[in-house]
Amino acid sequence: MKPQDKDQYIPTAPQCPDNLKETGLNSGMLSEMVLRAIYTKGAMLGMDISKSLCLPFKIIEEALVFLKNEKCIDVSGGDLIGRASYKFNLTELGRRRAQDAMKVCGYVGPAPVSLEDYVDQTYKQAVTNLPVDPQALREAFSHLVITDELFNAVGPAILSGKSIFIYGPPGTGKTSIAQAIGDFMNRKGGDIFVPYAFHFEGNIISIFDPAIHIPHEVQAEAPKDEAEAAIRRLLNTSNHDSRWVRIRRPVIITGGELSLSMLEPRYSPESNYYQGPLHVKANGGIFLIDDFGRQLCSPKELLNRWIVPLESRVDYLNLVSGQKFKVPFEQLTIFSTNLDPKDIVDEAFLRRMRHKVEINAPKRDIYEKIFEMYCKKLSMKPCPEAVDYLFDRYYSKGRSVRASDCRDLLETVASICRFRGSPVVLSRELIAEAAGSFIGDFA
Numbered sequence: 001m002k003p004q005d006k007d008q009y010i011p012t013a014p015q016c017p018d019n020l021k022e023t024g025l026n027s028g029m030l031s032e033m034v035l036r037a038i039y040t041k042g043a044m045l046g047m048d049i050s051k052s053l054c055l056p057f058k059i060i061e062e063a064l065v066f067l068k069n070e071k072c073i074d075v076s077g078g079d080l081i082g083r084a085s086y087k088f089n090l091t092e093l094g095r096r097r098a099q100d101a102m103k104v105c106g107y108v109g110p111a112p113v114s115l116e117d118y119v120d121q122t123y124k125q126a127v128t129n130l131p132v133d134p135q136a137l138r139e140a141f142s143h144l145v146i147t148d149e150l151f152n153a154v155g156p157a158i159l160s161g162k163s164i165f166i167y168g169p170p171g172t173g174k175t176s177i178a179q180a181i182g183d184f185m186n187r188k189g190g191d192i193f194v195p196y197a198f199h200f201e202g203n204i205i206s207i208f209d210p211a212i213h214i215p216h217e218v219q220a221e222a223p224k225d226e227a228e229a230a231i232r233r234l235l236n237t238s239n240h241d242s243r244w245v246r247i248r249r250p251v252i253i254t255g256g257e258l259s260l261s262m263l264e265p266r267y268s269p270e271s272n273y274y275q276g277p278l279h280v281k282a283n284g285g286i287f288l289i290d291d292f293g294r295q296l297c298s299p300k301e302l303l304n305r306w307i308v309p310l311e312s313r314v315d316y317l318n319l320v321s322g323q324k325f326k327v328p329f330e331q332l333t334i335f336s337t338n339l340d341p342k343d344i345v346d347e348a349f350l351r352r353m354r355h356k357v358e359i360n361a362p363k364r365d366i367y368e369k370i371f372e373m374y375c376k377k378l379s380m381k382p383c384p385e386a387v388d389y390l391f392d393r394y395y396s397k398g399r400s401v402r403a404s405d406c407r408d409l410l411e412t413v414a415s416i417c418r419f420r421g422s423p424v425v426l427s428r429e430l431i432a433e434a435a436g437s438f439i440g441d442f443a
Contacts, residue, residue: 011125013193013240014117020059024114029199030063032101033111035072038090039098040108043076046084054110054196054242057084064088072097106271107204110196110243118198118207119328121244125192125284126330128161133188140184144176145362145369145403153357154181162354163310163333167341171402172359174336175290181334182251182286189249191216192284196243197273200325204273205265209281213247250285252278258289259296260305267320277317279309282331292337293344303349310352361401364391371406378414380424386431393432394439409434 017023020030030053037052038044046064050057061083067073072094076087090098137155157164158181166174194213197206254262258278265274279287293299309315309329316324341350350356362370368387375382390409395401410426412434417424 011121011192013246014113014121014244016056016239016241017059018056020062023055023059023111024117024199025111027063027066029202030059030111031067032105033108034060034063034067035090035094035098035101036106036108038073038088039095039102043087043089046086046088049088050084052109067094103272105202105204105273106268107197107206107273112197112199112204113195113241113243115198115200115325115327118195119326121193121195122283122328122330126161126328127185127189127249127284127286127332128330130159130161130189132159136188137184140188141177141180143373144173144180145366145373146173146177147366150177150357150359153355157355157357158184158332160354161330161332163335163352164355164357165341165350165353166334166336166357166359168338168359169361169400169402170338171400171404172361173403174338174359177357177359178288178290178334178336179253181332182253182288185249185286185332186214186251187248189285191246192249193244193246194250194281194284196245200319201323203319203321203323205276206274207276207281208245208247209276212252212281213245213250216246216248250282251288252282252286253288253290254278255290256294257296258302260301263305265317265319274319279315279329279331279333280317280327283328285331286334287331288334288336290336292335293339299344303345307349307352362403364401367401367403367406370403371410374406374410375426378410378424380410380413380426383426383428383431385428386426389428389431390435394435399439405439408438412438 020027023030025033033053034049037049041048041052044052046057046060049064050060053060064073064083068075070093071091074089074091075083076089132155134155137158138151141151141154154177164181166178168174194208196208197204199205263277263279265277267274289295295302310333313329314326315329316326318324335353337344341356371387372382390405409431413426413430414424416430416433
């Protein structure tokens with residue numbers, strides 16, 4: 001299979017459970033989930049309960065029979081095949097039991113997978129040693145101007161799946177490079193599977209997050225007729241476990257807002273279940289900490305929190321009950337900072353940074369290429385005199401050469417032209433006016 005064949009990166013989908021034992025649930029948990037679903041949504045058809053819990057009806061049916069025998073649900077007849085088409089309602093006893101179940105845990109939705117199954121699947125789709133096609137990586141960086149030296153440093157870092165420490169002065173493109181790595185992973189790294197939630201010792205931890213995870217849309221084969229479509233819906237037939245969502249490898253970016261509490265399961269006292277922490281949601285993808293050293297917690301606190309996960313690639317999460325459990329720490333972790341690494345972290349931390357990539361101020365030839373690239377983006381004709389002015393007026397007199405100045409100054413020129421109702425053009429006079437506003441006396 002060729003390196004650019006994306007399908008080679010897709011791990012095997014978790015198989016659809018054939019019985020209750022294979023779900024990782026017990027009969028009590030399943031029955032409570034059925035009660036909560038009907039309590040929340042009202043009377044439901046059997047096939048709709050199956051769809052809501054993302055489990056085959058033949059497994060849901062066991063809980064429905066049990067709840068009927070316990071006089072917790074009433075059953076109405078259906079028109080199609082078996083109990084899957086019956087309508088189920090809560091009795092008064094069932095309503096009370098559902099209310100009690102909601103007090104213990106208010107989670108309603110796809111049934112959680114077991115922690116063991118989550119761990120096993122996460123290791124199957126780890127970023128470590130993920131094949132990296134240099135041509136595809138070049139495409140991901142095509143909107144940037146970078147040296148061959150920098151490109152050849154980034155490639156092996158991605159391939160390793162280990163941590164990357166990107167550092168250098170402000171405005172040199174560190175964040176853009178880190179985001180390009182994320183874009184490459186998201187688009188070319190293949191798909192992975194994440195569960196809607198997993199459970200541990202009766203606690204449910206939600207993982208799938210639509211704000212972070214981008215589902216892979218598969219065009220299903222159209223059924224031949226309406227009867228076949230109805231049967232498929234009723235029986236919920238599928239080769240893979242519907243409690244797992246196929247997504248692109250996630251890319252999670254956090255900056256100065258990062259706090260230690262965001263690295264622990266977030267408990268909701270109203271619903272009595274947990275949201276998985278950010279770095280767990282990033283498993284199988286990238287976790288980018290931008291502006292490292294400027295977080296709400298100190299670098300030393302983050303060091304103490306992550307020194308073990310970065311070394312062992314496992315993390316220990318804490319629940320409000322005091323229980324602790326182990327999860328994989330299987331993402332490409334990128335730290336990006338403007339600060340001198342020696343000022344914010346110690347040698348023990350730097351040793352765990354497998355790849356250290358320094359990005360210095362661009363030399364003039366690189367700066368000119370970046371400047372020309374942004375001119376094209378803004379439909380401006382390049383103006384060498386404008387670059388000459390910037391080097392004569394600012395860069396040769398102490399201001400650090402910043403790649404980001406190209407974007408900021410040219411966008412300012414465009415704003416000046418639009419405000420005056422004139423064509424968007426570039427000249428020495430306009431770049432001088434934009435620089436006087438943007439840089440001023442702060443060079």
